[in-house]
Amino acid sequence: MSGPRPVVLSGPSGAGKSTLLKRLMKEYEGVFGFSVSHTTRNPRPGEEDGKGLNCLPMLLGATLLPVADVLSSVSSEDYHFVTREKMQEAIDNNELIENAEFSGNMYGTSKSSIEDVQAQNLICILDVDIQGVRNIKETDLNPIYISIQPPSMEILEQRLRDRKTETEESLQKRLEAARIDMELSKEEGVFDLVIINDDLDEAYEKLKSVLIEEIQKVQDAKK
Ligand SMILES: Nc1nc2c(ncn2[C@@H]2O[C@H](COP(=O)(O)OP(=O)(O)O)[C@@H](O)[C@H]2O)c(=O)[nH]1
Ligand SMILES: Nc1ncnc2c1ncn2[C@@H]1O[C@H](COP(=O)(O)OP(=O)(O)O)[C@@H](O)[C@H]1O
Structure with missing residues (x-):
């Protein structure tokens, strides 16, 4: 695959x-593109289906908005919300580069979601869990792998509770997965x-500093 090196954000x-991703995409508009994953989980309030780059022609056609307006309305963290059957179909048809079960739901990255971003010469950002990291390592994507970790389990739990997106059950599943993730992220390499x-x-500055070389490449290519 060509273009700038993709970035995998996990944790x-x-x-x-x-939170970090949205800040990055806002500061560097036109540099990053988000790989919109497929998921079988229910949308949260405010989340919409497939507001990713995949749907730009549809958005443009439906709204007749100028491209810039449509682009600025593209969220960095929405999904293609699908049924288990649809997800399985995509897996069977070899449309995904990786997929995983997380907290009772299926998640997967389609090849086209990455290709759409790379076709525009943008840095493709993938937000995947630790299983996704393992699976992507088996592909030829060659991304920069970054793990975002909370300061402690206690703070993580507080932040998740304050976010008010989870039921007690899904919160507990996330905390269980977090324990495993925090251990695995300490593994060398x-x-x-x-x-x-x-x-x-501070976390944002660190994220920016590791990406600045790739950011500059994309900015230079635009000149
Ligand atoms: N393997 C994999 N994991 C994903 C994908 N999309 C999202 N995830 C991960 O699934 C987990 C749950 O995501 P989400 O339901 O959005 O909840 P949130 O992370 O609490 O906002 C997170 O760890 C994401 O990184 C994907 O396409 N593949
Ligand atoms: N450094 C921070 N200090 C305090 N709260 C934070 C910090 N970073 C993120 N949050 C809050 O924690 C919650 C979880 O962050 P979020 O970006 O949704 O996590 P993720 O995408 O990794 O699931 C959100 O409500 C967010 O506003």
């Missing part, structure tokens, strides 16, 4: 991946960088 649910997201500004 426990509630560690702050989408899994991640290029592990960022502890304690102070948000």
